Amino acid sequence: MPSLITHLKNIEYLTDFKSSNAFMILTAKQAYLFTDGRYLEKAKNLAQQGKSRLGKFTVIEMGKDLIETLKKISEKHKFSILEYEDEHISVAKYEHFRKILKGMRWQKGEKGIENQRSRKDASELKKLKKSQQINEQLFYSIRALLTPGITELEIAQQIKKRCYDHGADDISFEPIIGFGNHSSMPHHQNTTRKLKKGELVLIDMGVLFQGYASDMTRMVFTKSPTAFEEKIYNLVLEAQEAAIQAMQPGRHCDAIDQVARTLLTQAGYGETFCHSLGHGIGLEVHEAPTLSVRSKDMLQEGMVVTSEPGIYLPGQFGVRIEDMIAITKKGHENLTSAPKGIKESILS
Template sequence: MFKGRIEKLREAMNQKGLDGVLLLGDPNRNYLSGFTGNESYSLITKNQAFFITDSRFTQQAKQQVEDYEVLEYSKSGSFVDFLSDLVQETSIKRLGFEENIITYSIYKLYKSKVNCDFIPMHGIVEKIRIIKDDEELKLIKSAAEIADKAFAHMIDYIKPGMTEIQIGLELEFYMKKLGASDLSFPSIVASGVRSSLPHGEATNKVVNRGEFLTLDFGCIYREYCSDMTRTLVIGKPSDKMVEMYSIVLEAQKLALKEYKPGVPAMEVDAVARNYISNRGYGEYFGHSLGHGVGREIHESPVIGYRNKSKLVENMVVTDEPGIYIPDFGGLRIEDLLVVTKDGGKVLSKSPKEMICIG
């Protein structure tokens, strides 16, 4: 599996005229190696692959990493000096680097110590990661199943009078109890007027009757993320809340039908956006309809009105329209799905119809 991923990277390297690639960021390095730790490096050339770490991770790397030569740099001094020697030994002249990971100060250090040209990669590995293989799809599905089970638990757990933080802590605890290693991102728990904040993290606000309660959450299972949003009603909804909810739900369902290979991302976004706009709420839906999910919670592609790129089979993406009215409240409904030849296969199985609690 990892050997095949490395070969795809080498094809991209050849196209860009790179002699080697240096990987520092956890998502890309671990995607290509199988390592589950951090603070380590990969140097991949046209015919060799080196996994470089220190004494804290050497044993772990030798257990997890195949198809690489595992090297420990801490025995010979600093990493940059070790890298300099290795680049010289392997005759690298043009070395690709993750310009979104390496800071300017580190870049200047490398430039002063390592005798090669440093070439920004512009997302070479990320583009490979867009298409998920069978093992990745299996792990993402497992992460989504944990989120679904957690939501079912939260429906029974949540009561009026609880705080957002109390709800968020229970959500985190329950997902970890089910096997998650961490949260995909800090859970969004926003109620009442705060539910108009698309990324409103939990506060000490008390959840009251007559309010929306938006839960946007996910977990990491064996390095892969899930992402789902459901909006509950605490108590009895007003007519306006019912109207808003029905519009978002219908927009979400209509867009879901468009997640097919070959369809431009902007056209999928337009289906939901136009539906919401035609019902008078267009100004209250400001973010993109969705995004890719994998080792990171936000990956390519963006399902947005500017993205002309086309969907491809085995992309994992979200479908999440919303309406957010300042000083009133808002809601979002989000599913995680896989693009298949037959359309979007939804991984988020939790009910989407309005649920009222208390």
């Protein structure tokens, strides 16, 4: 069925074309990429090379003739129904397209491209592995900066600055740096708070390598943890590892989430685990599948997902540990090698 593609990451996946303004019309026989003059030369070069997943495609400049061009395409390919990406189009744009293509029946798409993106090929897996390797090397250099007096914002800025030195394209998301009780907020926003000796630190960070994201969370103790901190940390680590060991093709994602959630619940901390276990990762740091209690997704070979359970105690501290896991033909492969035992998490 012909489809309107408005999600820029889906366009990038199909064509290797990156921009801030584009859409595509896909038909059974031809693919049309629309963009503005800023990106036209780049788009045409990629189309002529024909090395993308779509092979060659037709590039059309957005302009005064857009309405007439879209009408001609619909007439040429004789389609009266058009699928669209309902989660990736604004109401204004949707209404705009409906006005242009009057009489067209509009049907919500079935996320075919997202489902295809969720199963990585060998080239994508290689890029994801390299992205995480860079992320870990960057983490080690950042870990060494954790001395009293440095601020959360300064650590975040150093991650952004140093990622290029390690070979990354950019960061994949705004780093989360939580000192002391700030770690009890899962998506804490960095502040000018200064690190004090004895505080634990939560670092959630990732980079991009050739467009592919990494994502990792590690805890760092600036002195030996208390007995209670050690108990909480080891509970989270046990839940994370249990969930990872359960990952294999054919397993339902809600069941994987439940493995970690049940363990934490039985220990009396189920209510403090206030988010899903994990998510897919690729061109976007958050993509299909979703590992949550409500997920209807199933793990398949080629997927790369995170496992990141947490316990968050408001006003005290929080612990989250996150790895990237590739689903293989017979099980899984952990793409994260940064040590996470509690002894390795203590600054010497």
